[in-house]
Amino acid sequence: MSSLRIYGIARTRAFRALWIAMELGLDYEHDPVEIGDAGARTPEFLAINPNGRLPVIVDDGFVLFESLAITLYLAKKHSNGGLYPGSLEGEARAWQWSLWAVTEVDRGVNIWSLHTVRLPTAEQDQAKRTEALKVLVAPFKVLDSAVSAQPYLLGKDFTVADLNVAAVISRAVEMDLSATPHLKAWLERCLDRPAARRALALKTAADNATPVDVTRRIARTNRL
Ligand SMILES: N[C@@H](CCC(=O)N[C@@H](CS)C(=O)NCC(=O)O)C(=O)O
Numbered sequence: 534m535s536s537l538r539i540y541g542i543a544r545t546r547a548f549r550a551l552w553i554a555m556e557l558g559l560d561y562e563h564d565p566v567e568i569g570d571a572g573a574r575t576p577e578f579l580a581i582n583p584n585g586r587l588p589v590i591v592d593d594g595f596v597l598f599e600s601l602a603i604t605l606y607l608a609k610k611h612s613n614g615g616l617y618p619g620s621l622e623g624e625a626r627a628w629q630w631s632l633w634a635v636t637e638v639d640r641g642v643n644i645w646s647l648h649t650v651r652l653p654t655a656e657q658d659q660a661k662r663t664e665a666l667k668v669l670v671a672p673f674k675v676l677d678s679a680v681s682a683q684p685y686l687l688g689k690d691f692t693v694a695d696l697n698v699a700a701v702i703s704r705a706v707e708m709d710l711s712a713t714p715h716l717k718a719w720l721e722r723c724l725d726r727p728a729a730r731r732a733l734a735l736k737t738a739a740d741n742a743t744p745v746d747v748t749r750r751i752a753r754t755n756r757l
Contacts, residue, residue: 535560535561535562536560536592537554537559537560537561537562537590537592537593537607538561538562538563538590538591538592539551539554539561539562539563539564539588539590540564540573540578540581540587540589540590540591541564541587541588541589542565542566542568542572542739543735543738544736544740544743545568545587545588546587546588546600547587547588547600548703548732548733548735549600549601549696549697549700549701550588550590550600550603550604551563551732551735552604552696552700552728552729552732553603553604553607553608553616553693553696554607555728555729555731556616556696556726556729557607557608557611557612557616559607566587568586568587568750568751568754569747569750569754572587573585573586573587582596582598584598586598588603589603590603590607592607592610600700601631601634601635604631604696604697604700605627605631605693605697608692608693608696616691616692616693617692617693618692618693618694623692626686626687626694627687627692627693627694627697630686630695630698631693631694631697633672633698634697634701634702635701637672637675638669638672638673638676638698638701638702638705640665640668640757641665641668641669642665642669642701642702642704643755644661644662644664644665644757645662645665645666645669645704645705645708646707647748647751647752647757648661648662648665649662649707649708650704650707651740651743651748652745652752653745661757666708670712673710673712673713673716676698676713676719677713677714677715677716678715680715680716680718680719681715684719684722685719691723691726695719695723696723699719699720699723699724699729703720703733703736705720706720706721
């Protein structure tokens with residue numbers, strides 16, 4: 534039996550944990566728990582993650598929530614000096630980009646995606662979509678510039694920093710990114726990796742199977 538268990542349907546931020554596990558070639562079990570009362574808010578699940586959110590992992594008895602803490606932990610555990618930067622400065626850069634992704638672009642991309650792709654057309658709010666795009670202009674320029682002179686965020690090699698940022702903004706691949714061509718090329722490069730493609734296939738399948746009521750609940754619960 535595998536010692537690593539990843540909880541969370543691949544449509545959620547569990548996608549991030551699945552991608553890193555695939556990148557690292559880990560043996561793991563995936564429990565595609567649904568959000569809310571159908572899964573993550575049940576007493577059994579709350580005993581694992583009291584936040585009632587996804588994802589969470591249990592690795593040999595060690596419980597960890599927060600998707601990007603999970604990717605950083607697994608990368609450091611299994612690929613220190615590889616996917617996880619070996620130097621102090623490299624590690625700090627990986628943290629920098631991970632925190633940047635969560636604070637600067639996560640919410641904007643999520644709002645854009647819900648109000649452009651995932652909610653039924655009649656329920657999409659154009660004002661929210663426009664505002665989300667406005668919020669993303671400045672950080673997307675920063676990211677575009679960071680990958681304009683080198684293929685990946687930390688240099689010539691793909692690291693967990695790229696995985697975290699690309700995973701957070703993966704839904705932006707459907708946006709018009711012509712104003713940020715380096716970002717566009719970098720994002721496509723990251724998402725074209727074999728492990729990313731496998732994780733994305735799970736995410737797309739989960740997206741396609743998501744009842745519209747669940748999408749509405751995602752928008753409502755998170756005020757998106
Ligand atoms: N900061 C957390 C956010 C986790 C989160 O909000 N997950 C969403 C799914 S993507 C969730 O479980 N939402 C359902 C809910 O809040 O009830 C992380 O990155 O892991």
